Amino acid sequence: MNNEFIGALFVDIDAQGKGIGKSLMDFVIDKYSKLNLAVYKDNxxxxxxxxxxGFKIIQEQINEDSNHKEYIMEN
Structure with a gap:
């Protein structure tokens, strides 16, 4: 977390689908009234x-580091 920006959220592939990511997001959403993040469009x-x-796409752009398209999303 950097202010209201979620820099990264990773859940080990073997642990995905067990509610870990949802629990982490629910915790952060309870702490911050406004959040935004970047996620690769192809993901x-x-x-x-x-x-x-509850996040919505507000912008599409090219990621400076990877040169891949990404969405900026906000709740």
């Missing part, structure tokens, strides 16, 4: 995960 599972947590 459909993560985009849907964040949409299900």
């Amino acid at each position: 459909a599972n993560s985009v849907e995960f964040y949409k299900n947590r």
Whole structure:
């Protein structure tokens, strides 16, 4: 976390689907009234995960480090 920006959220592949990411997001959402994050556009599972947590796509851009398209999302 950097102010209201979620820099990264990773859950080990063997632990995915067990509610860990949801619990982490619920905890942070309770602490901050406004949050935003960047997620790769091609990462459909993560985009849907964040949409299900109430985030909306507000911008599409190119990630400076990877040169891949990413969404900026906000709740």
